[in-house]
Amino acid sequence: MKSVLYIIIVLTFTTFASAQESSRLPLRVVTSVDLKQYTGTWFEIARLPNRFQNDCAGDVTATYILLDDGEMKVVNRCRKEHGDTTEAEGLAKRAGDDEPVSKLKVRFAPSFLSFLPFVWGDYWIIDLAADYSYAVIGEPKREYLWVLARTPVMESDTLTQILARVTAQGYDISTIIKTQQTIK
Numbered sequence: 001m002k003s004v005l006y007i008i009i010v011l012t013f014t015t016f017a018s019a020q021e022s023s024r025l026p027l028r029v030v031t032s033v034d035l036k037q038y039t040g041t042w043f044e045i046a047r048l049p050n051r052f053q054n055d056c057a058g059d060v061t062a063t064y065i066l067l068d069d070g071e072m073k074v075v076n077r078c079r080k081e082h083g084d085t086t087e088a089e090g091l092a093k094r095a096g097d098d099e100p101v102s103k104l105k106v107r108f109a110p111s112f113l114s115f116l117p118f119v120w121g122d123y124w125i126i127d128l129a130a131d132y133s134y135a136v137i138g139e140p141k142r143e144y145l146w147v148l149a150r151t152p153v154m155e156s157d158t159l160t161q162i163l164a165r166v167t168a169q170g171y172d173i174s175t176i177i178k179t180q181q182t183i184k
Helices: 002-023 156-168
Strands: 040-047 056-066 072-080 085-094 103-107 121-128 134-138 145-149
Touching: 040 156, 056 085, 121 156, 134 156, 145 156
Parallel strands: none
Antiparallel strands: 040 056, 040 145, 056 072, 072 085, 085 103, 103 121, 121 134, 134 145
């Protein structure tokens, strides 16, 4: 009897979890991005925790350089706990010819591994100020999120509004990390 009850509980939970996932609407991206205007340095204002930034204590930046072939060089920097700076260089490209420019793929693996699909991660621009003063980056599973700005500090009202919009898109921001920026 206990095993039947256990199976019913597991099936109920699995069905509920599956229904929750399928009821989530697809992640919306911005309709238009001018990559020339997007290039330059962005300061990380906030992010969801992720394994590849575990050592970052603050001063996180991302610099984008548009290349002649339409791809972008990506240089991410951050300050570690003891003051050292670490840097990762990558490449971003459109997710596909039939996809909007706001859907990009990014890789930080060596170029000789570019043919492997799993080295490319989704980099979707899901919110962007009209004047390109801030951008919000996400991905369809809603596991990763970055709020970027052209300045190291963002008005708290602006950040609150951004976080409300990403929450409406299905993000859980309960573990959001506000980035410490000492760069002036």
